[in-house]
Amino acid sequence: MSSSEFDLVVRNARVATASDIFDADIGIRGGRIVQLGLGLPAGKREIDAAGRTVTPGGVDAHCHLDQPMEAPAKMADDFDSGTRAAACGGTTTVIPFAAQHKGQSLRAAVEDYHRRAEGKAHIDHAFHLIVSDPTPEVLTNELPALIQEGYTSFKIYMTYDDMKLDDGQILDVLEIARKHDAMAMIHAENADCIEWLTKRLEAAGRTAPRYHAHSRPMLVEREATHRAIALGELVDTPILIVHVSGREAVEQIRWARAHGLHVFAETCPQYLFLTAEDLGIDDSYHGAKCVCSPPPRNRENQEVIWNGLADGLFTVFSSDHAPFNFDAPEGKKPNGEEVAFKHIPNGIPGLETRMPLLYTHGVLQGRLTLNRFVELTATNPAKTYGLHPRKGTIAVGADADIVIWDEKPCTIRNADLHHAVDYTPYEGIELQAWPALTLSRGEVVWDGEFHPRPGQGEYLRRGRPSLLPIRSKEST
Numbered sequence: 001m002s003s004s005e006f007d008l009v010v011r012n013a014r015v016a017t018a019s020d021i022f023d024a025d026i027g028i029r030g031g032r033i034v035q036l037g038l039g040l041p042a043g044k045r046e047i048d049a050a051g052r053t054v055t056p057g058g059v060d061a062h063c064h065l066d067q068p069m070e071a072p073a074k075m076a077d078d079f080d081s082g083t084r085a086a087a088c089g090g091t092t093t094v095i096p097f098a099a100q101h102k103g104q105s106l107r108a109a110v111e112d113y114h115r116r117a118e119g120k121a122h123i124d125h126a127f128h129l130i131v132s133d134p135t136p137e138v139l140t141n142e143l144p145a146l147i148q149e150g151y152t153s154f155k156i157y158m159t160y161d162d163m164k165l166d167d168g169q170i171l172d173v174l175e176i177a178r179k180h181d182a183m184a185m186i187h188a189e190n191a192d193c194i195e196w197l198t199k200r201l202e203a204a205g206r207t208a209p210r211y212h213a214h215s216r217p218m219l220v221e222r223e224a225t226h227r228a229i230a231l232g233e234l235v236d237t238p239i240l241i242v243h244v245s246g247r248e249a250v251e252q253i254r255w256a257r258a259h260g261l262h263v264f265a266e267t268c269p270q271y272l273f274l275t276a277e278d279l280g281i282d283d284s285y286h287g288a289k290c291v292c293s294p295p296p297r298n299r300e301n302q303e304v305i306w307n308g309l310a311d312g313l314f315t316v317f318s319s320d321h322a323p324f325n326f327d328a329p330e331g332k333k334p335n336g337e338e339v340a341f342k343h344i345p346n347g348i349p350g351l352e353t354r355m356p357l358l359y360t361h362g363v364l365q366g367r368l369t370l371n372r373f374v375e376l377t378a379t380n381p382a383k384t385y386g387l388h389p390r391k392g393t394i395a396v397g398a399d400a401d402i403v404i405w406d407e408k409p410c411t412i413r414n415a416d417l418h419h420a421v422d423y424t425p426y427e428g429i430e431l432q433a434w435p436a437l438t439l440s441r442g443e444v445v446w447d448g449e450f451h452p453r454p455g456q457g458e459y460l461r462r463g464r465p466s467l468l469p470i471r472s473k474e475s476t
């Protein structure tokens with residue numbers, strides 16, 4: 001092979017995949033990995049990894065960017081700032097949500113979302129659907145057609161008035177997932193229990209941000225998780241429970257697995273690094289910064305989540321980046337006011353910090369193997385949502401989406417992050433690693449400095465989720 005055959009060689013890498021760790025040079029041409037081996041010939045460009053760990057670029061399979069919201073709420077990050085932050089934190093593919101609003105056609109929601117991404121994304125991206133209005137037209141025509149066109153996953157909600165589906169509607173959409181091979185993601189919290197508790201808290205004058213956690217105790221998540229599992233079982237289709245927060249939901253998922261059910265699970269940094277105390281130990285409004293659903297729990301539950309990450313219970317680790325400014329009328333202070341918890345937009349930022357947090361506190365602190373880190377942050381999200389093997393691995397034929405890690409101390413400071421949010425819930429957390437370099441399809445997007453390439457991030461048409469079981473013709 002002559003040297004001109006490589007556009008770039010990443011030399012002296014300690015490559016980690018979900019299954020192996022090996023020393024190699026990585027030969028890249030046309031944005032793809034074309035050769036792995038020792039002593040590759042020189043490329044047109046060379047990067048020396050100098051023996052550092054090199055992992056696949058992260059796939060953040062649950063984040064919210066420029067999602068249309070009811071006024072005054074507006075997300076701080078669009079496809080420009082969101083994908084910028086992702087790249088600087090070692091993520092090279094994002095899958096945000098094209099959200100249908102009640103009364104809206106699903107197709108119109110998707111078209112609108114493409115317009116929002118157009119010309120802005122610095123890294124590759126795909127869209128999940130959010131189905132909030134499963135009309136006969138959606139069930140019969142729109143959803144099956146969109147799955148066929150590569151939108152092979154959708155999220156449904158059991159809570160939030162503007163999004164939630166009842167059990168009958170959930171069965172209807174799960175049946176479509178089964179027939180057309182889509183991954184159904186479920187936000188599992190019992191809406192009626194939350195509403196009932198919220199009314200009682202309000203009547204008692206308990207409206208500070210910290211009461212958000214009181215309105216959504218573990219049991220509302222446990223009940224809904226169990227119900228989601230039962231609904232999936234009734235239809236005989238796999239489901240994925242998103243943003244699992246602690247022991248009681250984990251127990252339901254373990255129970256389902258022990259009964260042979262295909263139940264996948266996701267968790268997020270907030271359930272490892274935050275507790276309900278971050279929503280406030282008094283009535284201070286600062287707790288609004290950590291209002292998300294389900295809410296963070298306590299230290300014991302954090303341990304349960306760490307164990308689930310280590311032992312294979314969790315399939316994917318996502319940020320659930322939901323970017324609202326704290327000190328802003330379109331963010332956590334609607335119309336400029338400190339409002340009752342039920343009016344605070346739900347969600348916290350975390351796209352850029354997801355990978356470094358798990359690398360430091362998982363891998364370097366001995367809780368997770370490096371292989372498991374790669375599996376949770378890149379390989380499994382790609383497999384779960386139909387992007388593997390193009391994304392999520394370092395292999396010949398895969399996109400050259402690569403992270404070289406620098407193992408050196410640093411501290412999370414919002415001032416250093418690249419999102420457009422005015423805070424990070426992880427301010428002050430010490431890290432032992434941060435990406436030295438991120439390659440997106442062979443191009444340097446981060447090397448301590450961000451290299452913008454708006455519009456160069458490609459929209460990815462996805463395939464069948466490879467974690468879905470293969471069915472025989474008779475069983476469909």
Ligand code: URP
Pocket residue numbers: 064187243291292293294320322346347348
């Ligand atoms: O509080 C959260 N998680 N907000 C984002 C929307 C969602 O439910 O994932």
Ligand code: ZN
Pocket residue numbers: 187242243293
């Ligand atoms: Zn959710």
Ligand code: ZN
Pocket residue numbers: 062063064320321322
């Ligand atoms: Zn979310």
